[in-house]
Structures are given as structure tokens and as C-alpha cells.
Amino acid sequence: MNAATQRLAFNEPTWIDTIAAWLLALLWILPLAYAVWTAFHPAEYSTRFALAAPLTLDNFRRAWEAAPFARYFLNTTLLVAMVLAAQLVLGTLAAYAFARYEFKGRNVAFALVLVQLMVMPDILLVENYKTMARLGLVDTLVAIGLPYFASAFAIFLLRQTFMGIPKELDEAARVEGASAMQTLWRVYVPLARPVYTAFALVSISFHWNNFLWPLIITNSVNARPLTVGLQVFSSVDQGVDWSVITAATLMTSAPLLIAFLLFQRQFVQSFMRAGIK
Incomplete structure (x- = not known):
């Protein structure tokens, strides 16, 4: 077996794969690099590069003062926490039932859950809005998060994980006197x-x-998240100031970038353990 065949047999990356990966990485990093450059430099340098360009934080100050960012950050944090808590609780209970309980129609019910993964959320915008209006929840954080409380992806991912846990642990827990809920939360x-x-x-x-x-379900600052709040920087009447826009965008995306950098290893390993590519 020659060297080329060995690389293919063991799925080792070739020099073509390496070059392609670097080109894709460069393509994806360019917008972020432009945003960082523009946000930390005066507006006149937003369309040209100069080594002697002065650094400034004024764009971030102007962005923070142009919109109620404190309120937007609070709304987004509350929304994300509320939705995540509901998804984890409901997904855990449903996944445990699908993984460990035998009941009539289980496979059909799980198939319907998988079908939900194939439905684009945008298709349900009109019906979801009508439902929120009937419930009197328009322009609230609950209205933004309620359609996402039950996550088919969470159910599928956790079911796959629970099915890989030996049933002997259930039996050991029952012998110790644990109930079904105690077994779920403690094992x-x-x-x-x-x-x-x-x-x-x-x-x-x-x-x-x-x-x-x-954007559709909110009408006021009291319920708007960060993404909707960024609209204020693209007003036609005021013109487009790319330095302020990129500064606002960096403030919005920074928490996600930091979270991914901190937990990227757990992120990749967990999907590998679940058998998902």
C-alpha cells in the first residue's frame, strides 16, 4: 500500500484538503476582521486600510447611547434563559419516556417529533402570531419564546443519549428505592x-x-431583543454609519463568541458521543 492509499484508508487530510480548509477559514474570518477594524477606528477608515489609523472606543460609546442596549441585553438574556430552561425540562422528560418506556404508539409519536425537525419555523409565523394574539401575549418575551419551548432537536439528542445508558443502572436505582423521577434526575x-x-x-x-x-411579535423596546434593536442603526433618515453599526454588532455577538471559545471542546465531544455528525 503506497502513501497516497494509506492516507485515503485512514482518512488523513491531503494537502488539497488543508488548502481548502484554510481558504474557507479565510473567507469566514474576513467579515469579522472587517468588523473589528471598522469598530475600533474612526468612520473615515471604514473603507480604507492604514497602518497609522488611530484606535478609538468612541464607536462603542455612540452605539451604546444610540439605543437602549442595557434593556436589549436584559431582554435577550431573560429570553434565552427562559427558552433554554423550558427546552431542557420538557426535552428531558420526553426523551426519557421515549428511551425507557414502552407504550402504544411510541414509535409513531417519536416519528412526529422527528417530522418537526423538517418544518421550517418561518412557515408557522402567521399561525403563531394568531395564537399569541388570542392569548393576549403580543409584545411580550413569553410570546417570543413560547413557540420554541418544546424542542424536537433536544428530544432527539437526549433520547439517543439515554438509550446508550445501561438499563442495569435503572435496576440498581430501583433496588435502592429510587422512583422513576429520582432515577432520571440522579442517574x-x-x-x-x-x-x-x-x-x-x-x-x-x-x-x-x-x-x-x-421582529413580528414585538412592538416596543420593553420586549425587543438585541437583534431587533440593531435596526435603529440602519435608519434611512440618519444614514448608515458603518463604524457604529459594526461596534453594535460586536457588542451583540461578543457573548456568543466568548461562550463558544470557552466550551468548544465540550461542544464537539458531546456530539461525537451522541453519534451525530
């Missing part, structure tokens, strides 16, 4: 901690960046 949940971390990152990232549904 299954701790063993699935890496999966919870991975799903939390996915959920937080999605709802932190979600724009269309919050």
Missing part, C-alpha cells in the same frame, strides 16, 4: 451533562440571533 441527567452543554450552546446561539419572529 441519567448527570451522565448526559456533555450533551446538555452542547444543546445549550446551540439553543442559546439560535435564540440570541433569532430576528424575524421577534
Whole structure:
């Protein structure tokens, strides 16, 4: 077996794969690099590069003063925490039932859960708005998060994990006098901690960046998240100041970038353990 065949047999990256990966990485990093450059320099340097360009934090100050960012950050944090808590609780209970209980129609019910993964949320915008209006929840954080409380992805991911846990642990817990709920919270949940971390990152990232549904369901600053609040910087009447826009964008995306950098190892390992590519 020659060297080329060995690389293919063991799935080792070739020099073409390496070059392609570097080109893709460069393509993805350029917008972030431009945003960082523009945000930390005066407006006149937003379209040109100069080594002697002065650094400034004035763009961040102007962005913070142009919109109620403190309120937007609070709304987004509360929204993300509320949705994540509901998804973890409901997803855990449903996944445990699908993984460990035999009941009539279980496979059909789980198939319906998987079908939900194929439905784009945008298709349900009109019906969701009508439902929130009937409930009197328009322009509230609850209205933004309620359609996402039950996550099919969380149910699927946790079910796969729970099915990989030996049933002998259930029997040992029952012998010790633990109820079904105690077995779930004291045995299954701790063993699935890496999966919870991975799903939390996915959920937080999605709802932190979600724009269309919050835009439709909110009317005031009191309920708007960060993504909707960024609209104030693209006003046609005031013109477009890219330095302020990029500064506001960096303030909005910084928490997600920091969270991913801190938990990227757990994120990758948890999906590998769950058998998902």
C-alpha cells in the first residue's frame, strides 16, 4: 500500500484538503476582521486600510447611547434563559419516556417529533402570531419564546443519549428505592451533562440571533431583543454609519463568541458521543 492509499484508508487530510480548509477559514474570518477594524477606528477608515489609523472606543460609546442596549441585553438574556430552561425540562422528560418506556404508539409519536425537525419555523409565523394574539401575549418575551419551548432537536439528542445508558443502572436505582423521577434526575441527567452543554450552546446561539419572529411579535423596546434593536442603526433618515453599526454588532455577538471559545471542546465531544455528525 503506497502513501497516497494509506492516507485515503485512514482518512488523513491531503494537502488539497488543508488548502481548502484554510481558504474557507479565510473567507469566514474576513467579515469579522472587517468588523473589528471598522469598530475600533474612526468612520473615515471604514473603507480604507492604514497602518497609522488611530484606535478609538468612541464607536462603542455612540452605539451604546444610540439605543437602549442595557434593556436589549436584559431582554435577550431573560429570553434565552427562559427558552433554554423550558427546552431542557420538557426535552428531558420526553426523551426519557421515549428511551425507557414502552407504550402504544411510541414509535409513531417519536416519528412526529422527528417530522418537526423538517418544518421550517418561518412557515408557522402567521399561525403563531394568531395564537399569541388570542392569548393576549403580543409584545411580550413569553410570546417570543413560547413557540420554541418544546424542542424536537433536544428530544432527539437526549433520547439517543439515554438509550446508550445501561438499563442495569435503572435496576440498581430501583433496588435502592429510587422512583422513576429520582432515577432520571440522579442517574441519567448527570451522565448526559456533555450533551446538555452542547444543546445549550446551540439553543442559546439560535435564540440570541433569532430576528424575524421577534421582529413580528414585538412592538416596543420593553420586549425587543438585541437583534431587533440593531435596526435603529440602519435608519434611512440618519444614514448608515458603518463604524457604529459594526461596534453594535460586536457588542451583540461578543457573548456568543466568548461562550463558544470557552466550551468548544465540550461542544464537539458531546456530539461525537451522541453519534451525530
